[in-house]
Amino acid sequence: MLLQIHEPGQTPDPHADDRGLAVGIDLGTTNSVVALAHDGETRVLRDGDGNGLIPSVVAYGEDGTVLVGREARRQLLERPDTVISSIKRLMGRGVADVKAVAGTLPFELDSAAAGGMVRLKVAGRTLTPVEISADILRAVKARAEAAQGKGVDRAVITVPAYFDDAARTATKDAARLAGLEVLRLVNEPTAAALAYGLDNGAEGLYAVYDLGGGTFDISLLHMEKGVFQVRATGGDAALGGDDFDHAVAEHFLAERAAALGHSTLTSAEAKQALATARVAKECLSVSTQGEWFIDLGDQPSRHALDRATFEALAEPFVERTIRICRGVLEDAGVTADEVKGVVLVGGSTRVPLVRRRVAELFGRPPLADINPDEVVAVGAALQAEALTVGSDTLLLDVTPLSLGLETMGGIVEKVIHRNTPIPVALAQEFTTYQDGQDAMLIHVVQGEREMVDQCRSLARFVLHGIPPMTAGAARIRVSFTVDADGLLTVSARETVTGVEQQVSVKPSYGLSEEEMAVMLRASMLHAREDMELRLLTETKVEAGRSLLAVKAALAVDKDLLSAGELAGIEAALAALEALLSGTDRAAVQAGIDALEAATKIFAERRMDRGIRQALAGVSVDRLDQTLLPDA
Amino acid sequence: MMTKDTLPAAAAALLPCWSCKGPVSARALFCSTCGAVQAPGQADHFTRLGLARGFDLAPADLDRQYFGFQRRLHPDRFATRSPKERALSQQQATALNDAYETLKDPLRRAAYLLRLAGQVVNVEQAGTVDDPALLMEAMEMREALAEADGPEAVAKLQAKAEQDVAACVKALSAAFAADDLDGAGRLTTRLKYLGKLADEAKARRMRLTRHDF
Ligand SMILES: Nc1ncnc2c1ncn2[C@@H]1O[C@H](COP(=O)(O)OP(=O)(O)OP(=O)(O)O)[C@@H](O)[C@H]1O
Ligand SMILES: [Mg+2]
Numbered sequence A: 001m002l003l004q005i006h007e008p009g010q011t012p013d014p015h016a017d018d019r020g021l022a023v024g025i026d027l028g029t030t031n032s033v034v035a036l037a038h039d040g041e042t043r044v045l046r047d048g049d050g051n052g053l054i055p056s057v058v059a060y061g062e063d064g065t066v067l068v069g070r071e072a073r074r075q076l077l078e079r080p081d082t083v084i085s086s087i088k089r090l091m092g093r094g095v096a097d098v099k100a101v102a103g104t105l106p107f108e109l110d111s112a113a114a115g116g117m118v119r120l121k122v123a124g125r126t127l128t129p130v131e132i133s134a135d136i137l138r139a140v141k142a143r144a145e146a147a148q149g150k151g152v153d154r155a156v157i158t159v160p161a162y163f164d165d166a167a168r169t170a171t172k173d174a175a176r177l178a179g180l181e182v183l184r185l186v187n188e189p190t191a192a193a194l195a196y197g198l199d200n201g202a203e204g205l206y207a208v209y210d211l212g213g214g215t216f217d218i219s220l221l222h223m224e225k226g227v228f229q230v231r232a233t234g235g236d237a238a239l240g241g242d243d244f245d246h247a248v249a250e251h252f253l254a255e256r257a258a259a260l261g262h263s264t265l266t267s268a269e270a271k272q273a274l275a276t277a278r279v280a281k282e283c284l285s286v287s288t289q290g291e292w293f294i295d296l297g298d299q300p301s302r303h304a305l306d307r308a309t310f311e312a313l314a315e316p317f318v319e320r321t322i323r324i325c326r327g328v329l330e331d332a333g334v335t336a337d338e339v340k341g342v343v344l345v346g347g348s349t350r351v352p353l354v355r356r357r358v359a360e361l362f363g364r365p366p367l368a369d370i371n372p373d374e375v376v377a378v379g380a381a382l383q384a385e386a387l388t389v390g391s392d393t394l395l396l397d398v399t400p401l402s403l404g405l406e407t408m409g410g411i412v413e414k415v416i417h418r419n420t421p422i423p424v425a426l427a428q429e430f431t432t433y434q435d436g437q438d439a440m441l442i443h444v445v446q447g448e449r450e451m452v453d454q455c456r457s458l459a460r461f462v463l464h465g466i467p468p469m470t471a472g473a474a475r476i477r478v479s480f481t482v483d484a485d486g487l488l489t490v491s492a493r494e495t496v497t498g499v500e501q502q503v504s505v506k507p508s509y510g511l512s513e514e515e516m517a518v519m520l521r522a523s524m525l526h527a528r529e530d531m532e533l534r535l536l537t538e539t540k541v542e543a544g545r546s547l548l549a550v551k552a553a554l555a556v557d558k559d560l561l562s563a564g565e566l567a568g569i570e571a572a573l574a575a576l577e578a579l580l581s582g583t584d585r586a587a588v589q590a591g592i593d594a595l596e597a598a599t600k601i602f603a604e605r606r607m608d609r610g611i612r613q614a615l616a617g618v619s620v621d622r623l624d625q626t627l628l629p630d631a
Numbered sequence B: 001m002m003t004k005d006t007l008p009a010a011a012a013a014l015l016p017c018w019s020c021k022g023p024v025s026a027r028a029l030f031c032s033t034c035g036a037v038q039a040p041g042q043a044d045h046f047t048r049l050g051l052a053r054g055f056d057l058a059p060a061d062l063d064r065q066y067f068g069f070q071r072r073l074h075p076d077r078f079a080t081r082s083p084k085e086r087a088l089s090q091q092q093a094t095a096l097n098d099a100y101e102t103l104k105d106p107l108r109r110a111a112y113l114l115r116l117a118g119q120v121v122n123v124e125q126a127g128t129v130d131d132p133a134l135l136m137e138a139m140e141m142r143e144a145l146a147e148a149d150g151p152e153a154v155a156k157l158q159a160k161a162e163q164d165v166a167a168c169v170k171a172l173s174a175a176f177a178a179d180d181l182d183g184a185g186r187l188t189t190r191l192k193y194l195g196k197l198a199d200e201a202k203a204r205r206m207r208l209t210r211h212d213f
């Protein structure tokens, strides 16, 4: 039996022109970049001076003004306590996570916050990392709108592949606050591979090594005829150029202490030392030595640094990335020499030591002809176009970290293992351990270690109403679902009685829906209208699908209707079509419902005809068609 | 209208399309009338990927089928569609990933084939093994691993374990080809153990070559 191939019907976006542009955004620790793709051609959107990079720095004025980018970075040294940088390092972080590293962060934390999400004290305000990231995204959006002279309301936003669920959710929340609909969260190395692969027609196994300001990712991808399949990924969400800066700053400060005696630094002074260290580090990528000054409290000190010394300081961090690379190769079951090419991404891959060590590991020099700063945003823009306009390419990504549940004795039972292709849904059965136990705590964790306290806690919830049974008799099925954005939803069900609870994993370090609602109201003048507009668009998409479906059905089965019946359906079609040009969501919904009512008898007759035909053995081909992939 | 349970199979396999409400085959991925993506129906992993049921499976064939279906069904193809279509595409893609992951790995594929044939081999949990030769072999290998003192010695053991795995896969293929399900069951248990030993050797080698992993 030859099966027909039927192209999936396009639901035409009824008002495609009403929609703003869909861009790609690389929301980086140090710099953010926004790009746009049109017909496969990509453009990084630049400011008047041609700069593509927008420093991810936000300056908060006492008067409530918010400044992002170059100007904010300039103020970093003048008004350090009102300027925030590297906020990405805190995305999805809890107060407890951050306490451990608080001393090394150039932030003042709100120590009053007892649990949940970290809060920062800035210029008399208390802000979450989500709100600060939203301020960056608003500036990015404004840049894109200025460059295009058109509204931008949808985006593909990239995240480090190694970001956990909390950090991904925080990123999505930030976009929502900034008035951007997230079409998809795409992993940074995957976006880079897409941009590189499409541009160079790459085929085979490639590695993407991404060392930015604050995060490290390594992904192994197989590229073949437009399919980008991630085989394995790994990384460290807190490892990057910032660590080199810290090492150099500590080196300088130790020299300074030796010369001038010890003194405790304010957070402002620490920021200055870090800024000097960073300048030194970047210089040493091109020159082999140099001299820098740290000018604190009228006591300047002079620091000479050569590349060899810098490399000794950076070595432990680079070594960590190399070890992670080896682990990812093992996970993918491949050896380094099977990798056809290594794509370097991120500003920190300009460090000669990094290039050398990566070349050593893979036994080949990394690919040179790539702009490491912009390739991620370009890939995101290509994906934004693919999602909105369509495309032949396909990205198949994986979960970076294992997901599991706490069981007796604090041991983690993994439900989804790392490097599993997404979307994925898996379930595991558990049982009660006490007689008559009527509730069960479901504790969801993420990570590779065996003990709960060494993994990241994502959420806790309680399944209530388990009917009293003897220990071990209840059957509790816990299902994990990870969507294409890499976001997890967990539900639990007692299978004997069907008691069910569902959470999209959010609570531990995230913002609650209520907190989000308050922020949305506070931050967006037009929050309500914005929400209403989104709902209207969704309803119109649904109406478009209904119209298409009824017209398609009429095209094949119109003869089942009397002239009067047909006229009734056509009137309902016309009415709904007319409503699409309006803005009344309730009216559009009513039009959809009316069309459905008008076609009820038609639908019944169509089913009857289908069954009669099947019984008579006719036309089964048309109904039984299934779809064959292209050979 | 006839009720469903009085219908012969051909007609019972028809469902109303959620979108245009007309008849659509329970196996169809898209409605032939209106093109709407349908819910993933009940199908075994081979059928879902359009592959012949059997142990021998060329990785290239599996990839080609899997990519082909994902190209049409992946959520990225439905990003601007209605919520219902987005949800259905996610279910379809999830079912494809499940099929792909199960069939890709020879051990999981073998266990799955046995399950389809009504035999259960649990590949996730260490069950009881009543094959003394296999137990002996595993014990010897573990001892050798414990005694191996350098990365080279461990690498050698790992290579040996991987050879054993390959040989076992070959034997499994022969057993399935001969329809010898008992033999295939025993070999699947053996493959599970050999795979574990290979993993242990690999883990040991990684610990020896990397300090903090
Ligand atoms: N020439 C250079 N030599 C060394 N380091 C450099 C150089 N240029 C930039 N960097 C470093 O690269 C980092 C910024 O890189 P990039 O813009 O790729 O990061 P990001 O995308 O903002 O961060 P992430 O991807 O971690 O979120 C900074 O630490 C910066 O100091
Ligand atoms: Mg980056």
Ligand SMILES: [Zn+2]
Residues within 6 Å of the ligand: A549, B017, B018, B019, B020, B021, B022, B031, B032, B033, B034, B035, B036
């Ligand atoms: Zn239909």
